[in-house]
Amino acid sequence: MVTAETSQPVTDPTRIGLTKEALKQAFVDNLFYIQGRFRDVATANDIYMAAAFTVRDRLLARWLKSAQHFKESGARTLCYLSAEYLLGPHLINNLINLGILETAREAGEELGLDLGEILATEEEPGLGNGGLGRLAACFMDSLATGQIPAIGYGIRYEFGIFDQAIENGWQVEKSDTWLKNGNPWEIPRPKITFPVRYFGHTEPYQDEQGRLRIRWIPGLVVEGVAHDTPILGYGVANANLLRLWKAQATESFDFQAFSTGDYYRAVQAKIEAETISKVLYPNDEPAVGKELRLKQQYFFVSCSIQDMVRLHLATVGPLDTFADKFVAQLNDTHPALAVAELMRILLDEHGLAWEPAWDITHRTFAFTNHTLLPEALETWPIELFERLLPRLLEIIYEINRRFLDEVRVRYLADEARIARLSLIAEGETRRVRMAHLAAVGSFAINGVAALHTDLLKTTVMRDFHELWPDRFHNVTNGVSPRRFIVVSNRRLARLLTSVCGNEDWMRDLTALRRLESLAEDQGFHEDWRRVKLAAKDQLARWLAAKTGVRIDPQTLFDVQAKRIHEYKRQHLNLLHIVGLYQRIKQDAQFRPPPRTFLFGGKAAPSYAMAKLIIKLINAVAEVVNGDPQVNGHIRVVFVPDFNVTTGQLLYPAADLSEQISLAGKEASGTGNMKFAMNGALTIGTLDGANIEIRDAVGPENFFLFGLTEAEVRQRQADGYRPSDIYHGDPELATIIDLIDSGLFAHGDKTLFRPLTENLLRHDPFMVLADFRAYVSCQTLIDEVFQDSARWTRMSILNVARIGHFSSDRAIREYGERIWKVEPVPIQV
Numbered sequence: 001m002v003t004a005e006t007s008q009p010v011t012d013p014t015r016i017g018l019t020k021e022a023l024k025q026a027f028v029d030n031l032f033y034i035q036g037r038f039r040d041v042a043t044a045n046d047i048y049m050a051a052a053f054t055v056r057d058r059l060l061a062r063w064l065k066s067a068q069h070f071k072e073s074g075a076r077t078l079c080y081l082s083a084e085y086l087l088g089p090h091l092i093n094n095l096i097n098l099g100i101l102e103t104a105r106e107a108g109e110e111l112g113l114d115l116g117e118i119l120a121t122e123e124e125p126g127l128g129n130g131g132l133g134r135l136a137a138c139f140m141d142s143l144a145t146g147q148i149p150a151i152g153y154g155i156r157y158e159f160g161i162f163d164q165a166i167e168n169g170w171q172v173e174k175s176d177t178w179l180k181n182g183n184p185w186e187i188p189r190p191k192i193t194f195p196v197r198y199f200g201h202t203e204p205y206q207d208e209q210g211r212l213r214i215r216w217i218p219g220l221v222v223e224g225v226a227h228d229t230p231i232l233g234y235g236v237a238n239a240n241l242l243r244l245w246k247a248q249a250t251e252s253f254d255f256q257a258f259s260t261g262d263y264y265r266a267v268q269a270k271i272e273a274e275t276i277s278k279v280l281y282p283n284d285e286p287a288v289g290k291e292l293r294l295k296q297q298y299f300f301v302s303c304s305i306q307d308m309v310r311l312h313l314a315t316v317g318p319l320d321t322f323a324d325k326f327v328a329q330l331n332d333t334h335p336a337l338a339v340a341e342l343m344r345i346l347l348d349e350h351g352l353a354w355e356p357a358w359d360i361t362h363r364t365f366a367f368t369n370h371t372l373l374p375e376a377l378e379t380w381p382i383e384l385f386e387r388l389l390p391r392l393l394e395i396i397y398e399i400n401r402r403f404l405d406e407v408r409v410r411y412l413a414d415e416a417r418i419a420r421l422s423l424i425a426e427g428e429t430r431r432v433r434m435a436h437l438a439a440v441g442s443f444a445i446n447g448v449a450a451l452h453t454d455l456l457k458t459t460v461m462r463d464f465h466e467l468w469p470d471r472f473h474n475v476t477n478g479v480s481p482r483r484f485i486v487v488s489n490r491r492l493a494r495l496l497t498s499v500c501g502n503e504d505w506m507r508d509l510t511a512l513r514r515l516e517s518l519a520e521d522q523g524f525h526e527d528w529r530r531v532k533l534a535a536k537d538q539l540a541r542w543l544a545a546k547t548g549v550r551i552d553p554q555t556l557f558d559v560q561a562k563r564i565h566e567y568k569r570q571h572l573n574l575l576h577i578v579g580l581y582q583r584i585k586q587d588a589q590f591r592p593p594p595r596t597f598l599f600g601g602k603a604a605p606s607y608a609m610a611k612l613i614i615k616l617i618n619a620v621a622e623v624v625n626g627d628p629q630v631n632g633h634i635r636v637v638f639v640p641d642f643n644v645t646t647g648q649l650l651y652p653a654a655d656l657s658e659q660i661s662l663a664g665k666e667a668s669g670t671g672n673m674k675f676a677m678n679g680a681l682t683i684g685t686l687d688g689a690n691i692e693i694r695d696a697v698g699p700e701n702f703f704l705f706g707l708t709e710a711e712v713r714q715r716q717a718d719g720y721r722p723s724d725i726y727h728g729d730p731e732l733a734t735i736i737d738l739i740d741s742g743l744f745a746h747g748d749k750t751l752f753r754p755l756t757e758n759l760l761r762h763d764p765f766m767v768l769a770d771f772r773a774y775v776s777c778q779t780l781i782d783e784v785f786q787d788s789a790r791w792t793r794m795s796i797l798n799v800a801r802i803g804h805f806s807s808d809r810a811i812r813e814y815g816e817r818i819w820k821v822e823p824v825p826i827q828v
């Protein structure tokens with residue numbers, strides 16, 4: 001053992017040893033010394049905690065060594081600024097990355113413990129809404145695996161994304177209490193805190209050198225406290241830092257108020273401060289008036305930038321090299337305030353002049369856009385901004401003034417263009433455009449799939465693209481093969497390892513190309529089908545235990561799991577199901593292969609139409625599943641509370657993956673990659689990353705349907721009239737009439753009217769326009785599924801050719817093209 005004065009790693013085998021005996025001893029010690037329990041009275045949570053601490057101990061040496069090495073070597077470091085991280089359970093991932101999953105299982109067995117049960121006890125940290133947050137988690141995994149020095153900065157929400165329950169077919173939101181039993185993975189750092197200012201006013205003053213400076217006299221100061229989680233790479237000793245900020249009052253108690261007898265006011269400041277990191281905002285909610293959300297954004301950005309500056313001053317020194325040491329990626333517009341905050345710190349706190357401060361800032365940031373949907377492009381009312389962040393608004397005005405001067409000269413006072421590019425949207429209420437702030441303050445801007453980047457350049461960011469074409473990049477998203485194959489689908493992972501002869505594919509997914517040579521091999525087909533059937537069986541057992549619903553693993557599992565949103569068109573899927581239901585009942589000759597339709601996904605709590613879609617899925621399920629005439633043919637299931645954990649069951653079990661958004665609306669999608677990686681075939685439109693997936697796996701191995709993005713635009717320009725489609729397609733008309741008849745609502749003819757009327761009158765996501773093509777494609781799928789050799793071949797080829805969609809590749813592209821960061825291997 002070493003003393004506290006040295007920074008040599010601890011060598012105690014019960015703390016770092018990876019043998020079975022060391023793990024057993026450590027577990028027993030942790031149960032006793034940390035949980036304070038004898039084995040016979042230990043709860044499931046005590047056992048989980050002891051196991052988690054056993055694993056965490058083994059991360060620490062790697063983590064501290066990485067931090068020390070990065071500090072000493074002055075390695076260029078990527079800071080990922082993201083309001084969301086949808087991490088999924090830690091324990092299994094860390095066991096796999098440490099390479100001790102099987103040893104831990106055996107150690108557990110010898111102690112009379114079932115590792116599966118321990119893993120199932122973990123409450124996942126749901127600190128994200130969906131794709132964007134899960135992408136951030138995949139990127140953290142790939143950064144560590146790729147040995148890139150990185151820090152993920154975000155918010156430690158006390159309540160993450162709500163838990164979804166289904167009551168009487170409706171979504172009911174329950175608060176997520178992921179911290180209630182403690183979080184063994186994080187280390188609070190009460191000494192790493194930063195003040196964050198709000199409200200108040202600014203005033204000019206002269207500094208000692210006689211220069212005019214600005215100071216912000218805040219009306220409220222809140223403190224951010226660092227909570228650190230190690231993120232270990234797969235098969236390497238590198239562990240990066242995920243630093244999440246928790247808000248607390250600068251003084252937990254207003255003694256003055258208390259001594260005057262005002263107890264409530266005495267604790268008010270504490271409550272107000274802590275509210276800031278209390279809860280994750282569900283997306284798809286209108287941002288208007290969400291003062292707390294702007295507070296959250298500034299909170300985490302301010303803490304993170306202050307921390308980066310502190311680290312730089314402590315390790316490297318002068319601020320003019322800041323952008324050489326750090327590059328910061330803005331994950332969507334949520335952290336865009338970082339641009340103004342770094343300027344504030346450089347100008348107000350370090351006395352830099354505007355030009356050098358802007359040079360540093362502009363060389364530091366890069367920006368990823370994740371959506372073209374107008375409602376998700378954030379803007380904030382000036383009035384709110386001015387009240388909450390007066391100094392930041394002044395800086396934004398100055399950035400804008402200088403920027404528009406440049407534009408004015410370049411385009412000879414083209415006023416319309418200036419108005420379009422401005423950081424401020426004029427109108428009844430003037431607003432700050434966060435995407436413009438991010439774009440102006442960044443040296444690189446990227447979209448997340450080829451089509452999305454093209455549309456970004458030609459639509460929402462067209463003027464910026466004309467101004468700075470070289471700043472634009474495409475980096476198509478990717479997902480972690482560790483999380484979405486190795487953790488989720490152990491059987492498939494074993495089969496892939498046996499084909500490849502080693503586990504290298506886990507780090508280089510393109511190695512799966514080897515599978516191509518087995519695509520026609522009948523013996524291998526059997527192994528492949530066995531793996532899929534076992535995953536389907538596992539899902540069926542889990543579902544029966546959890547919800548009492550029984551599904552048959554021999555049927556085609558058709559899965560649509562993602563956020564519920566009109567643009568993702570779960571209702572298109574439903575129209576097909578209702579059509580099948582009706583035909584099976586009316587035509588005794590019509591017997592397509594039996595299918596189980598599975599849906600999963602959350603709707604934003606205030607998104608009424610999305611909630612009505614969930615109700616309709618459950619209503620159709622109730623009627624279909626209760627009708628003996630169609631039993632054995634189709635079954636419909638809504639899997640409640642879709643999250644990373646349930647996703648891990650759904651992706652491996654799917655035969656068919658539904659990626660059916662209207663072309664041009666899904667920036668990338670990542671579920672499409674997760675399903676294909678697990679051997680599901682995709683039915684999809686030419687949208688987001690579907691296009692590139694189809695190119696990679698081969699058009700003959702992908703079920704394509706629907707309008708292209710150009711056709712969508714054309715149809716809309718021509719004046720799209722969904723009611724014409726309804727009148728011209730008797731089958732479609734019957735389906736919609738059936739929904740309106742009250743059949744799925746115990747006779748209530750009005751319940752689903754908002755949905756059907758919207759389809760007939762507006763149909764903003766062109767469900768009716770794509771209906772016929774979708775149904776024809778589904779008919780083809782029925783045919784192909786019956787040819788099991790063909791289906792299996794297609795499934796194998798999907799996995800063989802999906803390597804490009806690993807987040808390891810995405811991180812490599814960011815690293816080489818944008819961040820200019822290099823791997824820094826750590827030896828332990």
Ligand code: 9GP
Pocket residue numbers: 130131132133135283332370371376448477666667668669670688
């Ligand atoms: O909607 C996009 C989704 O298509 C994409 O895969 C994901 C990750 O890039 O980001 C989603 N966008 C958001 O969640 C909000 O902009």
